[in-house]
Amino acid sequence: xxxxxxxxxxxxxxxxxxxxxxxxxxxxxxxxxxxxxxxxxxxxxxxxxxxxxxxxxxxxxxxxxxxxxxxxxxxxxxxxxxxxxxxxxxxxxxxxxxxxxxxxxxxxxxxxxxxxxxxxxxxxxxxxxxxxxxxxxxxxxxxxxxxxxxxxxxxxxxxxxxxxxxxxxxxxxxxxxxxxxxxxxxxxxxxxxxxxxxxxxxxxxxxxxxxxxxxxxxxxxxxxxxxxxxxxxxxxxxxxxxxxxxxxxxxxxxxxxxxxxxxxxxxxxxxxxxxxxxxxxxxxxxxxxxxxxxxxxxxxxxxxxxxxxxxxxxxxxxxxxxxxxxxxxxxxxxxxxxxxxxxxxxxxxxxxxxxxxxxxxxxxxxxxxxxxxxxxxxxxxxxxxxxxxxxxxxxxxxxxxxxxxxxxxxxxxxxxxxxxxxxxxxxxx
Numbered sequence: 001x002x003x004x005x006x007x008x009x010x011x012x013x014x015x016x017x018x019x020x021x022x023x024x025x026x027x028x029x030x031x032x033x034x035x036x037x038x039x040x041x042x043x044x045x046x047x048x049x050x051x052x053x054x055x056x057x058x059x060x061x062x063x064x065x066x067x068x069x070x071x072x073x074x075x076x077x078x079x080x081x082x083x084x085x086x087x088x089x090x091x092x093x094x095x096x097x098x099x100x101x102x103x104x105x106x107x108x109x110x111x112x113x114x115x116x117x118x119x120x121x122x123x124x125x126x127x128x129x130x131x132x133x134x135x136x137x138x139x140x141x142x143x144x145x146x147x148x149x150x151x152x153x154x155x156x157x158x159x160x161x162x163x164x165x166x167x168x169x170x171x172x173x174x175x176x177x178x179x180x181x182x183x184x185x186x187x188x189x190x191x192x193x194x195x196x197x198x199x200x201x202x203x204x205x206x207x208x209x210x211x212x213x214x215x216x217x218x219x220x221x222x223x224x225x226x227x228x229x230x231x232x233x234x235x236x237x238x239x240x241x242x243x244x245x246x247x248x249x250x251x252x253x254x255x256x257x258x259x260x261x262x263x264x265x266x267x268x269x270x271x272x273x274x275x276x277x278x279x280x281x282x283x284x285x286x287x288x289x290x291x292x293x294x295x296x297x298x299x300x301x302x303x304x305x306x307x308x309x310x311x312x313x314x315x316x317x318x319x320x321x322x323x324x325x326x327x328x329x330x331x332x333x334x335x336x337x338x339x340x341x342x343x344x345x346x347x348x349x350x351x352x353x354x355x356x357x358x359x360x361x362x363x364x365x366x367x368x369x370x371x372x373x374x375x376x377x378x379x380x381x382x383x384x385x386x387x388x389x390x391x392x393x394x395x396x397x398x399x400x401x402x403x404x405x406x407x408x409x410x411x412x413x414x415x416x417x418x419x420x421x422x423x424x425x426x427x428x429x
Contacts (some may be wrong), residue, residue: 010091044101044116044124044139051103051113058098060147063091071102071112081115081127085136089117122203141203145212149408151195158188169196171211173257178214178228178239181219183248184376186285194219197405214239215402229398233390244386246393250318251380252296254347255364257287281364282285282325283375289330289360291351296324301340304332311355314348324375327363328354339373 040047058067064085082091093115103114115127128135128141135260150167158176163169174310175196176185192413195262197216201209217228228239230249235322295316303315310327316335317323330352366375386394 026376036202044126044141046114046116046126048103049105052106052110053101053103055099058094058096058100060096062094062096064089064094065219067100068115071115081134084134085127088136088138089127093113093119100139104356117216120209121194121209130145143201143203143209144205145199146202147197147404148200149195149405149412150195151192151193151409153191154187155190156186158185158194161194168200168208168211171196171214174198174214175217176210176257177220178217179219179226179246180252180254181380182226182253183219184253186254187376189222192222194218195405195409197401197408212378213309216405218405229394229401231386231390231394231397233387238383240386240394242398244391246383246385248383249380250297250344250383251322251378255294255296255324256287256291256351256362282327282363282372284350285362285364287351287360287362289350289352291350292347293326293349294327295342295348297322297344299324299342301336301338301342304336304338307355311357312349312352316348318341321369323367324368325363325365327365328357328361329351329362330354336404 037254040049042048043053058344063073064082065078068081069075071173072083079081082089082368099329100115100117103116105113113128113130115129116139117125119125122141125141126137126139131403137168145193148167148172150162150165152161152165154161159169159172162172164185176183179185183388194346195218196214198214199212200210213230219226219228220423225228227242230237231240232238240249297316297318299316299318301314302317303313306312310325312329312332313325314329314332315323328350328351329349332349336342336348351360351362365373366373366378368378399425
């Protein structure tokens with residue numbers, strides 16, 4: 001005869017089984033797939049599953065005290081929050097139009113648990129009000145790099161062609177920086193072409209911040225091909241040609257960016273103001289007033305001032321052979337004096353129209369051993385090449401760059417012709 005199980009024992013058995021199953025369902029080691037299905041939502045590192053986010057914009061005259069008061073805090077509380085957050089939120093750096101947001105509970109009290117201020121596209125000041133004591137700290141969004149590629153043939157300008165390809169037009173400036181010692185970008189011709197592999201910094205995987213770096217490029221100018229391969233030696237990253245020679249030279253090709261040449265080096269030019277023919281031993285670059293003027297090389301300022309013909313001018317001695325002069329300037333860079341040491345690419349002044357000038361431009365001149373030479377024909381020795389003991393490593397890097405350029409090129413030409421393409425892989429900046 002079967003024995004009946006007492007009701008109390010049956011209930012205990014069922015209850016114990018139920019508890020065991022429940023326990024098993026939340027044990028990651030035994031059932032990881034259950035835990036992995038839980039998806040939390042984060043913003044600025046804050047879990048907002050049970051919080052409501054409200055966005056605001058700083059108004060003219062806002063300061064921390066007025067902002068916190070407007071959010072419902074008493075004057076005493078607002079002052080306390082402001083002082084507690086002073087380590088990450090500088091009131092003097094708050095500007096009209098900057099954004100901030102609150103994270104409040106979803107119940108009837110709508111209690112503010114966090115406040116976040118955007119300091120930049122990536123950096124935030126977080127104020128944590130969840131505990132008895134206020135905690136303020138910085139938060140930075142992760143920046144990821146995406147590898148992109150574009151190419152084109154120039155019809156009007158490098159800037160326009162890169163923009164037409166769908167890439168960030170500021171890539172033109174990066175490309176000009178890489179080849180600044182090989183190509184005069186004021187003299188880029190119709191029919192010149194380029195292929196470029198580059199990284200773009202993204203936040204949230206969707207918002208592009210800037211072009212981070214060029215990872216390989218080929219620029220064809222006047223039927224000559226120029227190669228750029230990034231390589232690091234002695235902890236310094238530079239660009240080299242296919243033979244391992246550095247692209248960096250003693251002088252930049254031009255002292256300012258992307259503006260047209262209006263007058264070239266000549267022994268007999270009709271002066272637009274004096275109305276006579278005389279030598280013009282320089283190159284005139286037309287550019288808006290205020291355009292930064294850069295020193296084309298390392299050197300020392302040996303003259304700075306005003307002369308009736310050249311207006312405001314700066315003269316830089318680079319070595320025992322070369323000096324350069326920059327004229328018709330609107331103003332000088334802050335702190336620039338005779339004797340100042342300047343770096344290559346350093347801003348020394350700004351384009352103007354002082355002296356005998358019919359409009360804003362830079363008159364740029366170069367002297368070699370005291371004699372004027374044509375700046376557009378000036379040669380410059382390269383810096384150190386890849387070291388012999390690193391040539392095998394460089395060859396591997398070069399092969400990888402060319403393989404990636406060729407792979408992207410095939411995909412690019414199969415895709416829409418007006419769109420740059422990107423690689424699926426990403427990496428942290």
